[in-house]
Amino acid sequence: MSNWIPWACLGVSIVGVAFAAIYSRLVLKEDAGSERMREISKAIQEGALAFILREYRYVGMFIVVMAILLTVAMRKQDGWMMAICFVFGAVLSLSAGFVGLSISTRANARTTEGARSSGVNKALKIAFRSGAVMGLTVVGFGLFGLSICYLVFEVWLGMYNSANIILGFSLGASSVALFARVGGGIFTKAADVGADLVGKVEEGIPEDDPRNPAVIADNVGDNVGDVAGMGADLYESYVASIVAPISIASTGAVYAAKTNGSSLGARGMVLPLAIAGAGILCSVIGSLLVRTKEGGNPQRALTGATYLTAALATLSSFLLVWWILGWQHIGIFWSLFMGVISGISIGLVSEYFTSPTYKPVKEIAKSSLTGAATTIIRGLATGTLSTAFPVVMVAIAMGVAFVTGERVIPGGGGIYGIGLAALGMLSTTGMVVAVDAYGPVADNAGGISEMAHLDPEVREITDGLDSVGNTTAAIGKGFAIGSAALAAIALFAAYAQATGLSAISLVGDYKFIVGIFLGAAVPFLFSGLALNAVGRAAFSVVEEVRRQFKEVAGLREGVEGVRPDYSRCVDITTKTAIYEMILPGAIAVLAPLLVGRLLGAEALGGFLASALATGFILAITMANAGGAWDNAKKYIEGGEFGGKGTPVHAAAVVGDTVGDPMKDTAGPSMNILIKVMTVVALVFVPLFL
């Protein structure tokens, strides 16, 4: 069965991609609305295309350099094969991002038109189907690539180090994700903050007003950050969570374990592929179930389908463990199950800390009564306090996954269990990305209705869909963080196995502790760079917008026929965002290489472990503080403490603006950072021993 399951997975991945193609057909055959709407949508498309092509050029150069490095530095470990997998993984990620972006930037006007012509159900359908294209492409491409790599290097060539070679694929995914998340994150927030600072604050014009020269850049940002960036992020987590248990199972205790008298062998390696394949089928089923009646609750439609997908995926994982590993190893299912549980509970806790229905957000809103300073202090405190439960949850998941795994297969089953925990959480990635990528489409649709001066009723419908999108985005963010942590832990476990970190001494050697110190600093450094990057990029947008308002006659007054130069804003944001992503990106790749080469594999182990812990905690702090500020502002806008236009509201707006780059740039970047560093370490292990 170890040979035909990968073939089956290849087939399933093609089914996933086929559904993505069907959904995109269904989206594209919808009407894109009036001339004006098409025009706006086109401008967003062109902006997003310009950004992504420029980004891909830089990423492409990075890929070439890295492929050469792999080939040369790892020449004794068949580095050229690794390099092939690497390029394959990277190109598939770039293509998935391109597909998702192409559809989301075309679905926006169609969603607006759907809302205008038929109402909420139609609009939801279009926006969600567009998200599903991204979701199914991500998982389809991911599993497609991994199945091919597995079939070529393990089944066909029978390479002794096939699992290591396949790691190259994961490295490719990580590298693209790093730049897509960081570059996209800087773009989206620079455009958003820049547009707001001049538009809302200085000129006093509403959000999405077509007079604002940065309005198209803002809408482009939603697509490149929240669709392409998020997709690349989860593609990477998904791939890593499949690769890590494959790598662990390729040698050692899991490979040697006996089942029904014969040894487990490669069966431990195909199980992750099989679970991922089942997850794709479950996601397809889930995506078919998203529908709501006119007047129904779109929130319920989306979360209901998500939970159902998770339940189906968990059930099928149980059956697959039973069938592939045999009943005497069924205990390891509990490792996997712990991953699902911790993922869901981290999402729910995020909701508690960021939803206006609970105490934390209300308290932040109340603290705005005494000004912006107390709003900020309270929000920061809320962010840090919100980390306690998720950390304990991950610690418990890690502990339980390890102990149950170790009980089933002593001497190596524990870290295999940790690998499966991450996979358990990520098997429903297709559905999660679909729900997540739906948000920015609804957001864009609202912007287009505003810019095309449509009936306010249309905006109301899209706003309703958008607010659902905000909630699902918050849960999705919790999911992305939790799954990133588990995937990184799984990769770390593979690293510990590969380097044989089984006799670390803190008395006879101090490198491990030195590594812990250095590792804890990297997420801080990276966050600082990302925050500064947004600040600088936003500043350049502000200057351009101010210039246009000053120099373009009639723009402020909204004279008929006078249009701002949207593309210049897109262009400036693109250039700055891409320039600013280089340094943090380089740090993420180079830091583990430097630590590993200079201080050795043991120090690198400490480095990775503490970078992982700190990155995870910083990610949650920033995501929840940002989300809480955002909703505290909305809570006040809903009429509490005086509502819009009061000093209380102004204080809350400061909180929201501070939170923006934290929750949408620096925070999500942590997810990639911790995985990139671990994957780099794992791939280049032979250089550190």
Added chain:
Amino acid sequence: MSNWIPWACLGVSIVGVAFAAIYSRLVLKEDAGSERMREISKAIQEGALAFILREYRYVGMFIVVMAILLTVAMRKQDGWMMAICFVFGAVLSLSAGFVGLSISTRANARTTEGARSSGVNKALKIAFRSGAVMGLTVVGFGLFGLSICYLVFEVWLGMYNSANIILGFSLGASSVALFARVGGGIFTKAADVGADLVGKVEEGIPEDDPRNPAVIADNVGDNVGDVAGMGADLYESYVASIVAPISIASTGAVYAAKTNGSSLGARGMVLPLAIAGAGILCSVIGSLLVRTKEGGNPQRALTGATYLTAALATLSSFLLVWWILGWQHIGIFWSLFMGVISGISIGLVSEYFTSPTYKPVKEIAKSSLTGAATTIIRGLATGTLSTAFPVVMVAIAMGVAFVTGERVIPGGGGIYGIGLAALGMLSTTGMVVAVDAYGPVADNAGGISEMAHLDPEVREITDGLDSVGNTTAAIGKGFAIGSAALAAIALFAAYAQATGLSAISLVGDYKFIVGIFLGAAVPFLFSGLALNAVGRAAFSVVEEVRRQFKEVAGLREGVEGVRPDYSRCVDITTKTAIYEMILPGAIAVLAPLLVGRLLGAEALGGFLASALATGFILAITMANAGGAWDNAKKYIEGGEFGGKGTPVHAAAVVGDTVGDPMKDTAGPSMNILIKVMTVVALVFVPLFL
């Protein structure tokens, strides 16, 4: 020599205390000024006394509980002896805080009067001598207690586990420091923020205006936070840095090492005592050298004397290592020297990031042009970026100290070297505390001159002294953070030795990594609680001040004879601060006990290592972000970007207010947190094995 050196140290400690007594005599014999000034000073004294007595009552209860716990839980390890040391260490800390506070609250009016009657030189002398009382009391009491413990348990009783028993002393110091730093930190910032929010913002009256009901509480805060709290903090670091190498040298390779044919034995244990003793003498000399001519530069007088003290202490450490350990072990001096170097360089980097002469602060000021939000983002980014160098520096210091130590005495000299690195940094504690405790006295003196309506010239002199105090405080903060990290690392090294953490496996067991995850979260949780505590306590001050302005007729108008009820504000702040310190304090003590008992010594090792790294980094982030915001505001007040009263200034004020609890409450608390947790772990080691 192992027997008489402790006696000599006892003598030296008494010399230090004698100088403290002389300085306090000299301060007290100065004129305390007019009736009004005495009255104000008296109010501050009474407020500080009320706070400290209430705080000591709670700390006293904690000490009793802890002493019983030590006696019972450690009954097989002579816990009752440990409990005696514990109470001794705690009582000496409480007494040192009491002495320092008694003098600083009496020196304030005398400094004002000195400035009024004779000018800057006289005022500097009084303020600095008051600081020197705190400084020399801290080190004198510390070494006095440790020498007695050593003489009783090691020399006289010859206990086999004398080093463990003496650890009780360090635990006592830590426990008091925890509550003094956290409680004092909450008090000082709650009063400060509360006074400013109503006084400056709502009522538009200047700082230190006697009409503000919270003005006395604000001045009390300077004393309980920056004198007593800071003193307890450094007392604790000082004691820990002596105890850690004693503990390491009491067994293992260092004890068994040969020098000139005979084994080193207890000589490795008396070396730390001797170095501390020499440090006291150097501090006394340094304190005698602080003088400036009329028109001279008080900044130069203070930093010059500090550097000279450090140079003298380093030289005498070299001679002591040579003399006590012998020339063949002189290499270990370099471990010690690395501590001095890293301490100074961390201080200098703090200066770069927080001084208005350099780019970071100017950039923050510039970002205020686009409002409070960009000010905050920029400041947070600056804080996180400022951690990179100190982390690398501590990592290098750790590495070098370990390698040189290990080269001299293989198999245990490395961690002894790390212990000595912390001691190298802390041997000049007396002088550092003196310089640090001088600041709040100068600050208070300014407040008194304002409240007593003295000539503006007097305020100018005290403001000059105060601004010097701000710079020294920033360097002192860097020193406190760096020394705390090294002391905690030294304690951690002792922990690693005591638990024999020499074969940690990351493949066969996962508890270590679980520990790393949990440990990284504690500093975040603790910071969040501290920030929230300040927010809540400040809110209660605001409410009381508002009430008085509303209810007390004639207060706002400043009618002759109408005085606000100062003591009520002090009382409210006291109650809230003490109430709010309980939960974070309990977490710091209980978390390591819980992790150790539930997950074992290995997990606790991971827990401590990552808590240490994260706490250190958070401390620097918060200290430098806060300092940078503070000075960005001052930079703008100096006339840049429009100066006072502009929206730019208002944005900078928001930054300053956010930074206040970060740099003065949560940040400094990290120093204690990491040491308390490590000391608790070290003392209770037998429970975890």
